[in-house]
Amino acid sequence: MASVRHVSHEFLARQGLTTVFGNPGSNELPFLAGLPDGFRYVLGLHEGAVVGMADGYAQATGRPVLVNLHAASGSGNAMGALTNAVASRTPIVIVAGQQVRPAVGPEANLANVDAPSLMKPLVGWAAEPACAQDVPRALAQAVFEAELQRRPTYLSVPYDDWAADAGENGLAVLDRSVRRGSAPGAELGRDLVERVTAAERPALVLGGDIDTAGLFDDAVRLAERLGSPVWAAPSQFRLPFPNRHPLFRGVLPAGIKPISDAFEGHDLVLVLGAPVFRYHEYLPGRYLPEGSRLLQVTEDASAAARAPMGEAVVADPGAVIGLLLEALGEGVRGAPVPGEDYRPAPAPAAGEGGRLHPEEVFAALRDEQPQDTSYVVESTSTSAAWWRQMDLRRPGSYYFPAAGGLGFGLPGAVGVALAQPDRPVVGVIGDGSANYGITALWTAAQLRVPLTVVLLRNGTYGALRWFGGLLGVPDAPGLDIPGLDFTRIAEGYGVRSRHVTGVEELRAVLAEQPDGPRLVQVDTALTTPH
CATH class of the missing domain: 3.40.50.970 (Thiamin diphosphate (ThDP)-binding fold, Pyr/PP domains)
Known part of the structure; x- marks a missing residue:
C-alpha cells in the first residue's frame, strides 16, 4: 500500500500546489523527503518572510499556495505575516510539523500540544488529524477550505504519520474536487439590477477582491456605463480601478465621518468585493448621509454578516457586474470617458536638504x-x-x-x-x-x-x-x-x-x-x- 507521504504528495501535485514556501525544522523533514519531480521548494530565512512571499505569490497567481512551517515556534513566528494574508483573503495552505504522536501528550521538546488552537482565530480552518490514515483527507480539506473561504488554513501533522500506510481508502482523495457556484438567483438578480439602475446618483466602492478575481476591466466598463464616481474601499490592498481615470475619486479615508461625507448627495452606494468598511482612525459620525442607502455584494459571508449598516448580498461580484452590464447595454449614462481623458499627474513636490521628496x-x-x-x-x-x-x-x-x-x-x-x-x-x-x-x-x-x-x-x-x-x-x-x-x-x-x-x-x-x-x-x- 502507498504511504501517507506518497498519497499526500500526489494529491498536492494534482491540485497544482507544487511550489512550497518554507523554513524547515526537524519535524518537517519527513514530509519534505522525496518531493516528486516538478516540486519547487522556496527557502525563506524567517517564517514571517516565508508567509509574506507565499502571500504575494498566491495573490499574483490567484491560486492556493503551500507553506511548510515548524511546530509552535515556527508557526508563531509566522503569525504577524499571516494577519495580512487573512485580510487580503489569500488562500494559503499551511502544513506544520508536529512531534511524533507518543511525544505530544508528555509535551516533549518541539511538541505543539494544542496545535489547531495556536492559529485560531486567524485561519479559516485548523486541525490535527486523529490518526495517520486521516492525513490525506485532512490535507485535502485544508486545500478546499482555503479555496472556498479564500483564507489561510492550518494542518498540523505528527511527523511519524508520513511514513505510515495510507490504508485501503487512502487513494480515494486523489480524484476529489470541490467547486462553487455563487451567481445570484433569477429573482435576486432582477432585484439587484432594478435597485442599481433606478438610482439617480449611484456611487461605486470597489474592493481588492475585484482585482483578485480578475474583474478590473469589467469594473471600468460598469463605472463608465453608469457614469458613477468610483472610490477604492478604505485600507486598500489591491487597486481595483485605474487611479487616474476621470471617474476615480481615490481611496476612501478610513474613518466613519469622512466616508459618510464622501457619499453626500448619492442615493445608492454600491460596494463590490469589499468589507463595509475597514475603518482605522476613530472619527465618529453617521455611517451614511441622510437619503443614502448602501448595497454590498461580496463572496465573503463573514464580511457581509459583520457590516454595521446597509444591505448585503453574498454572491460573486463578477456575476453581479455581468448582470448589470447586460442590463445597461452599450449606452453610457454619464459623460463619455475615453482613455485620453485620464487625468495627468501634477508636477512633483521638490525635496530639500539633500533629500528627495x-x-x-x-x-x-x-x-x-x-x-x-x-x-x-x-x-x-x-x-x-x-x-x-x-x-x-x-x-x-x-x-x-x-x-x-x-x-x-x-x-x-x-x-x-x-x-x-x-x-x-x-x-x-x-x-x-x-x-x-x-x-x-x-x-x-x-x-x-x-x-x-x-x-x-x-x-x-x-x-x-x-x-x-x-x-x-x-x-x-x-x-x-x-x-x-x-x-x-x-x-x-x-x-x-x-x-x-x-x-x-x-x-x-x-x-x-x-x-x-x-x-x-x-x-x-x-x-x-x-
Whole structure:
C-alpha cells in the first residue's frame, strides 16, 4: 500500500500546489523527503518572510499556495505575516510539523500540544488529524477550505504519520474536487439590477477582491456605463480601478465621518468585493448621509454578516457586474470617458536638504518603469504622495499589506516576482518596514529574481509620527531609526545595491532593466499618509 507521504504528495501535485514556501525544522523533514519531480521548494530565512512571499505569490497567481512551517515556534513566528494574508483573503495552505504522536501528550521538546488552537482565530480552518490514515483527507480539506473561504488554513501533522500506510481508502482523495457556484438567483438578480439602475446618483466602492478575481476591466466598463464616481474601499490592498481615470475619486479615508461625507448627495452606494468598511482612525459620525442607502455584494459571508449598516448580498461580484452590464447595454449614462481623458499627474513636490521628496521618486518610477509594472508598496507615510504621482491602469498593478502589519512588502515583492517572471516588479519599501522582512533579500538573490527594490530612507517611522499627532502624543519614544544603511545590508545578502542622491541619477538607474534583484536606496523627506 502507498504511504501517507506518497498519497499526500500526489494529491498536492494534482491540485497544482507544487511550489512550497518554507523554513524547515526537524519535524518537517519527513514530509519534505522525496518531493516528486516538478516540486519547487522556496527557502525563506524567517517564517514571517516565508508567509509574506507565499502571500504575494498566491495573490499574483490567484491560486492556493503551500507553506511548510515548524511546530509552535515556527508557526508563531509566522503569525504577524499571516494577519495580512487573512485580510487580503489569500488562500494559503499551511502544513506544520508536529512531534511524533507518543511525544505530544508528555509535551516533549518541539511538541505543539494544542496545535489547531495556536492559529485560531486567524485561519479559516485548523486541525490535527486523529490518526495517520486521516492525513490525506485532512490535507485535502485544508486545500478546499482555503479555496472556498479564500483564507489561510492550518494542518498540523505528527511527523511519524508520513511514513505510515495510507490504508485501503487512502487513494480515494486523489480524484476529489470541490467547486462553487455563487451567481445570484433569477429573482435576486432582477432585484439587484432594478435597485442599481433606478438610482439617480449611484456611487461605486470597489474592493481588492475585484482585482483578485480578475474583474478590473469589467469594473471600468460598469463605472463608465453608469457614469458613477468610483472610490477604492478604505485600507486598500489591491487597486481595483485605474487611479487616474476621470471617474476615480481615490481611496476612501478610513474613518466613519469622512466616508459618510464622501457619499453626500448619492442615493445608492454600491460596494463590490469589499468589507463595509475597514475603518482605522476613530472619527465618529453617521455611517451614511441622510437619503443614502448602501448595497454590498461580496463572496465573503463573514464580511457581509459583520457590516454595521446597509444591505448585503453574498454572491460573486463578477456575476453581479455581468448582470448589470447586460442590463445597461452599450449606452453610457454619464459623460463619455475615453482613455485620453485620464487625468495627468501634477508636477512633483521638490525635496530639500539633500533629500528627495517621495513624489520625485514616484514620478521617476511612473516615467521610467514599463506601464505593466507591478508595485508592492510598504511605505505607509508616503501614501498621499504615491497616489498623487502614480498612473496605474492595469490589473495586478498594486499590492499593499492588507492588515497594516509591517513585513509584507519585501517578501511580498519576492513572491509576486516569482509568480510572474515576465512582468516587471518593483517593491517600494520604507526603511521602517524593511527590517521586518529583510531576509527575503537572500531568497531573491539565491533565485535570481528580477526584482527592483526602491528603499525610501527617512530615518523614522513616519506613519507613527503622523498618528502620534492625531492622538496627541507627539513625544512618544522609539520613533526614530537612524544609522541604517540598506546598501550594505543588501550586499551582505547577495543583492546588488546602490545609493542614489539625485533625481536624474535615480531616473537613469530605474531605466535599466535588471537581470536579478537590485536595491536602490534613496534618502527622502518626511511626509504624512494624508
